[in-house]
Structure formats: structure tokens, C-alpha cells
Amino acid sequence: MAKSENNEVMFGARGKVGNLVVFKNFANNQTVIAKRPRRPENLVYTEKQIKATQKFREGVLYAKAVISNPDLVATYQPFVKPGTSVYNLALADYCKEPEITLVDTSTYQGQIGDQIKVKAIDNFRVTEVKVSIFDATDVLIESGLAMLSTNNIDWIYEATTLNGNLTGTKVTAEAKDTPGHIKAETVII
Structure with a gap:
């Protein structure tokens, strides 16, 4: 080359x-x-390759929509590096979903004000993290948005409802990125 x-x-x-x-x-x-690239004549794609191709096609449509929207261009533009464009960054952002690497319930004792920490990352930006707390029978106790801490990785949720029985309590964290992908992780106390 x-x-x-x-x-x-x-x-x-x-x-x-x-x-x-x-x-x-x-x-x-x-x-x-x-x-010049060459493809084999009788190429058969695997299910994984078909899904990847579909995701890339959707990413192209998303990136085209981004470059036609001045507000989204303004969101991505500060992060564009030499040799890339807003289109490239938006396409990469669409193709990679956010990750939740930790749901820390060690300080949650079922009291109002107890905190749950969620570590969520993305190749561009996590826009919000929602935390939901369910009892052992899957009845929703409370749900709300976590606040981003100063390190830009940890999201802190403060409990607003008393939970008298922690046994079997499920805490679900959902991280959302700019294209709207949602990744969820659940821990059981």
C-alpha cells in the first residue's frame, strides 16, 4: 500500500x-x-458476519443522520482527531455499545440516601445511567437516573425508598450512549 x-x-x-x-x-x-481487493466467488457468510454487516449498515445510516444534524455535529466535533471526521466518529460510536464494568451495591443497605455505584464506559460517551431496584418477587421498589461523578466513569445513584428486606433484592443498571444503545447489568444482593 x-x-x-x-x-x-x-x-x-x-x-x-x-x-x-x-x-x-x-x-x-x-x-x-x-x-485491488478480491472476494472468493462462492463465499458463504456466517450468522455472525451477517449481523456485523447489518450493524455496519445501520451505523452508516446513523452517521449520515449525524452529519446532517448540526446539534449532533457539534456534539461529536470536539472529539474528532486529525485524519478522521464526525462521520467516522459517529459510525464507530454506533458500532460499539456501552459497557457496564461494575455495579457496586456494597454501601446499599435499603435506606434512603444509600448509594449504588455503576461504572459505565463507551468509546464515545455514556449519556445516562438508569438504576432500578426490585424486590425478591420482581416488584419494582424504585427507579431513577444516576449522576455522573467527577471522574466521568462512575455513576452514583442515591436510593429514595426504604427497602426493608434486602434478601433477593435485584439491582439493574442500564447505560445508554449517544446513538441510543442500552446495555443492562443486574446484580442480586
């Missing part, structure tokens, strides 16, 4: 030349010359 930056002869060149090479353009005025 060869790269050409700010080359007046190659500037804007794209597409394939015969069956040998292809020219690709990137956001930083860089033209890449690469060997």
Missing part, C-alpha cells in the same frame, strides 16, 4: 485502475493506493 499526501498529480484520484490497484481518499487530503 502506498500513500500520497498533497500530491497535485494524484489529488482527488479514486476508483480502480484496471484489475490492479484502487485509489482511496481520506479526510486529511491523503490518497492511498492499494492492491
Whole structure:
């Protein structure tokens, strides 16, 4: 693969030349010359590959919607690095769901004001974390939004309802990212 930056002869060149090479353009005025990709003729995709392709297609639609929405462009623009674009960042954000790495109920004793800590991360940004507390019979005791702590990773939820019986209590945390993906984790006390 060869790269050409700010080359007046190659500037804007794209597409394939015969069956040998292809020219690709990137956001930083860089033209890449690469060997033409080839696919096997009788290629059969696995279920996982089909799902990945579908997710990528949806991501492309999301990224196109982002670049046509000035408010979303303003959200992504400060995080764009050289060689990428808002479109690239939005596509990557869509393709990766948020993760919840910890639901810490060690300080929750069923009292009003007790805290539950949730660690939630995303490749771009987690926009909100919702915490729901259920009793042993799956009846909702309380639910609400956690507040982001100063480290931008931990979300803190303060209980607002008394829970007299902790045995079997389920705490569910749901993290939501900018494209709207929701990832949930449940712990049982």
C-alpha cells in the first residue's frame, strides 16, 4: 500500500485502475493506493458476519443522520482527531455499545440516601445511567437516573425508598450512549 499526501498529480484520484490497484481518499487530503481487493466467488457468510454487516449498515445510516444534524455535529466535533471526521466518529460510536464494568451495591443497605455505584464506559460517551431496584418477587421498589461523578466513569445513584428486606433484592443498571444503545447489568444482593 502506498500513500500520497498533497500530491497535485494524484489529488482527488479514486476508483480502480484496471484489475490492479484502487485509489482511496481520506479526510486529511491523503490518497492511498492499494492492491485491488478480491472476494472468493462462492463465499458463504456466517450468522455472525451477517449481523456485523447489518450493524455496519445501520451505523452508516446513523452517521449520515449525524452529519446532517448540526446539534449532533457539534456534539461529536470536539472529539474528532486529525485524519478522521464526525462521520467516522459517529459510525464507530454506533458500532460499539456501552459497557457496564461494575455495579457496586456494597454501601446499599435499603435506606434512603444509600448509594449504588455503576461504572459505565463507551468509546464515545455514556449519556445516562438508569438504576432500578426490585424486590425478591420482581416488584419494582424504585427507579431513577444516576449522576455522573467527577471522574466521568462512575455513576452514583442515591436510593429514595426504604427497602426493608434486602434478601433477593435485584439491582439493574442500564447505560445508554449517544446513538441510543442500552446495555443492562443486574446484580442480586
